[in-house]
Amino acid sequence: MKQYQDLFFDFDDTLCDTHHNAEEALKEVFGYFHFENYYAQYQSFHDTYWKNNIYLWERYARQEITFRELTIERFKVPLQEVFQDRGPDDEFCMEINSKFLELCAQKTGVVDGAHELINYLKSKNYRLHLCSNGPHDIQYRKLESTGFINDFETINLSEDIGANKPSILFFRYALEKTGALPEYTLMIGDNYDTDIEGGMKAGLDTLLFDPQNQYENLSVKPTFTVNSLKEITKIL
Numbered sequence: 001m002k003q004y005q006d007l008f009f010d011f012d013d014t015l016c017d018t019h020h021n022a023e024e025a026l027k028e029v030f031g032y033f034h035f036e037n038y039y040a041q042y043q044s045f046h047d048t049y050w051k052n053n054i055y056l057w058e059r060y061a062r063q064e065i066t067f068r069e070l071t072i073e074r075f076k077v078p079l080q081e082v083f084q085d086r087g088p089d090d091e092f093c094m095e096i097n098s099k100f101l102e103l104c105a106q107k108t109g110v111v112d113g114a115h116e117l118i119n120y121l122k123s124k125n126y127r128l129h130l131c132s133n134g135p136h137d138i139q140y141r142k143l144e145s146t147g148f149i150n151d152f153e154t155i156n157l158s159e160d161i162g163a164n165k166p167s168i169l170f171f172r173y174a175l176e177k178t179g180a181l182p183e184y185t186l187m188i189g190d191n192y193d194t195d196i197e198g199g200m201k202a203g204l205d206t207l208l209f210d211p212q213n214q215y216e217n218l219s220v221k222p223t224f225t226v227n228s229l230k231e232i233t234k235i236l
């Protein structure tokens with residue numbers, strides 16, 4: 001097996017249990033802004049929010065919308081249904097979003113086995129780099145809250161770079177900054193479109209973390225696929 005030197009790690013839902021943390025924060029936002037005045041049930045707000053949020057992140061990855069647009073629209077759309085003539089204005093959506101991100105950034109949930117994996121890889125002397133789509137301040141606060149802040153040699157964030165995964169610009173920048181050689185670098189992440197396709201385009205081997213088994217019929221397969229982080233210790 002090839003001996004990798006540098007490992008590029010996605011953060012959200014690969015190490016940080018972002019989805020679970022956001023679920024908690026969303027419920028708190030609902031209470032904080034008294035959305036129960038508009039929504040009879042939390043669940044219907046929740047379902048509309050998530051459906052729309054996933055769609056917006058896909059558009060953000062394709063660079064069709066900015067992060068600011070994403071943050072406004074993810075609250076505007078579910079609230080549009082309940083604010084009569086027009087949706088809530090952008091300012092209010094930004095306020096909700098700020099509170100939501102603040103709450104998310106305080107959450108400590110990590111993916112099962114994430115710290116154990118990172119400690120194992122450090123003991124094997126791999127050079128670890130974070131490669132994440134997201135805003136600088138929030139990602140750093142999440143790294144602090146989840147205890148990963150000191151684990152990486154470099155932290156590469158889309159907001160700092162000015163390009164998102166899967167853009168080749170993101171990976172070129174990360175390779176240059178880390179000094180990693182593509183042939184000895186493995187990209188590890190849970191998102192096929194951003195982490196895996198982006199990594200492949202940049203000439204990296206890739207490892208797809210697929211805990212829900214949602215990527216069964218891929219025409220172009222990653223170098224490795226695992227369903228748990230623990231399995232990575234059998235590969236690396």
Ligand SMILES: [Mg+2]
Nearest residue numbers: 010012013190
């Ligand atoms: Mg991810």
